[in-house]
Amino acid sequence: AQSVTQPDIHITVSEGASLELRCNYSYGATPYLFWYVQSPGQGLQLLLKYFSGDTLVQGIKGFEAEFKRSQSSFNLRKPSVHWSDAAEYFCAVDTVSGAGSYQLTFGKGTKLSVIP
């Protein structure tokens, strides 16, 4: 079955430092991949998504992600983290449900803390 793994439960970085959040998926074909962010007390917001083409995807808020088929990874990066980036980040991949339709399967999330 398709799945998505976020190995890091919690990451702490200093403001201004670079950031990389890891995401690995297991899927036979080329997947549709997404990163969502959830700020405290809020719903999820899409940061970026990848379907095909250029493997480096630019998103909102200065985030980018790179699709690496050989590593089955879709890691999220930001060159300089701001205090407002403290949130929980979810990677998601399209999967086939038991009924045969496509739906999003989310990872467990990585909580990002930012030290001023």
Added chain:
Amino acid sequence: ETGVTQTPRHLVMGMTNKKSLKCEQHLGHNAMYWYKQSAKKPLELMFVYSLEERVENNSVPSRFSPECPNSSHLFLHLHTLQPEDSALYLCASSPTRDVQETQYFGPGTRLLVL
């Protein structure tokens, strides 16, 4: 008012109560979703509606009963819940049911079952 709204934001109920969660989207979307977000577990898709027709029911217990009277409103009716049903319930919408579409989430209803 824009986006996806959910009411109430917080709800405490006993196991014998009946309550309903409401979701409303002002984006003109045709697909709506209910997700359950529990601590330390991935976000779980519960139900999907497309053009007011339920198209997905991911083995959700019958004590959760969804209703979609029109494309802008989605309800989740709750009855005889269990303490393990305590979670954040998120509603989302998207232009169509296509998995490529961006889903827009509401802020959620934090449910506590005593």
